[in-house]
Amino acid sequence: MRHVLLLPLFLGSLLAQTHGLVDAHVHHNGEERFLQDLVARLDKYDGMAFLLVKPEHLEQTARFMAAHPGRLIGFGDVALDDPDVLAQIDRFHKAGFRGLGEISRTRRDYNDPAYTPIYDRAARHGMMLLFHTGIVNRTRPEVAEDVSVDRLRVTLLDNIARRYPKTVIIGAHLGNPDYSWAGEIARWNPNLYFDLSGSTLIKKQEEPTFFKSIFWWSSVASPHTPASKVSAFEKVVFGSDVFGGELSEFDASLERYRKMLNACGVSAEAQANIFGGTLRRILGGAR
Numbered sequence: 001m002r003h004v005l006l007l008p009l010f011l012g013s014l015l016a017q018t019h020g021l022v023d024a025h026v027h028h029n030g031e032e033r034f035l036q037d038l039v040a041r042l043d044k045y046d047g048m049a050f051l052l053v054k055p056e057h058l059e060q061t062a063r064f065m066a067a068h069p070g071r072l073i074g075f076g077d078v079a080l081d082d083p084d085v086l087a088q089i090d091r092f093h094k095a096g097f098r099g100l101g102e103i104s105r106t107r108r109d110y111n112d113p114a115y116t117p118i119y120d121r122a123a124r125h126g127m128m129l130l131f132h133t134g135i136v137n138r139t140r141p142e143v144a145e146d147v148s149v150d151r152l153r154v155t156l157l158d159n160i161a162r163r164y165p166k167t168v169i170i171g172a173h174l175g176n177p178d179y180s181w182a183g184e185i186a187r188w189n190p191n192l193y194f195d196l197s198g199s200t201l202i203k204k205q206e207e208p209t210f211f212k213s214i215f216w217w218s219s220v221a222s223p224h225t226p227a228s229k230v231s232a233f234e235k236v237v238f239g240s241d242v243f244g245g246e247l248s249e250f251d252a253s254l255e256r257y258r259k260m261l262n263a264c265g266v267s268a269e270a271q272a273n274i275f276g277g278t279l280r281r282i283l284g285g286a287r
């Protein structure tokens with residue numbers, strides 16, 4: 001009986017904090033059907049998604065977005081080592097895309113000078129950058145590939161964030177497993193945020209309060225940490241990392257975020273920012 005009474009209360013607060021939700025990390029699988037299903041999912045929350053789009057799907061997606069305004073924010077899913085990358089970035093920008101990513105599987109370290117023209121171009125266009133950080137999958141182990149997690153280390157984002165203070169950077173996966181480093185560089189770089197997509201919230205599900213040790217500086221007054229009135233957890237933004245059309249991961253990810261944030265005692269106000277408020281403000285021009 002108790003549960004029956006509590007359920008509507010729980011759902012009410014869940015909806016309040018996820019109304020206007022922004023999902024910072026959704027991979028387009030190239031199928032128009034997926035875009036339709038995604039928009040239907042977002043309608044429930046009056047939500048938006050950062051949609052990561054390969055160059056070959058640019059036209060299709062731009063057409064769809066024009067017909068379904070207000071739900072999808074385009075990100076150009078470019079490969080930094082592609083010789084055509086600068087022209088691709090310009091095309092994405094011209095089509096109204098607001099960011100680049102998920103940047104991953106690079107041949108060099110993320111902060112290598114060879115990528116400076118790319119970050120310069122993104123900064124000139126005012127585009128955000130979404131980087132994969134940490135461990136990366138190997139779905140076809142029989143195929144040789146020139147990939148290394150060492151080039152995707154979360155600490156490499158610190159240098160990029162400092163060099164491009166006006167560029168908003170989102171690191172995916174909280175640096176898995178370098179969570180401490182991710183938290184510390186987010187603490188000092190106001191233009192750097194992280195999503196908690198991937199295996200991290202599954203790995204840590206038996207100890208959700210672990211994240212309090214990463215986002216530790218809420219209401220700490222000290223010259224050794226930047227002054228801030230908001231919860232340290234507000235360096236986190238919601239991201240589901242839906243890929244291959246698997247929209248069930250959107251629901252599962254939302255549930256995992258909720259469980260962890262509630263276990264850590266993160267306020268409703270901070271959760272509203274994590275689930276969309278922060279990114280809506282960034283999209284509107286303020287940080």
Ligand SMILES: [Zn+2]
Nearest residue numbers: 102132133172
């Ligand atoms: Zn990733």
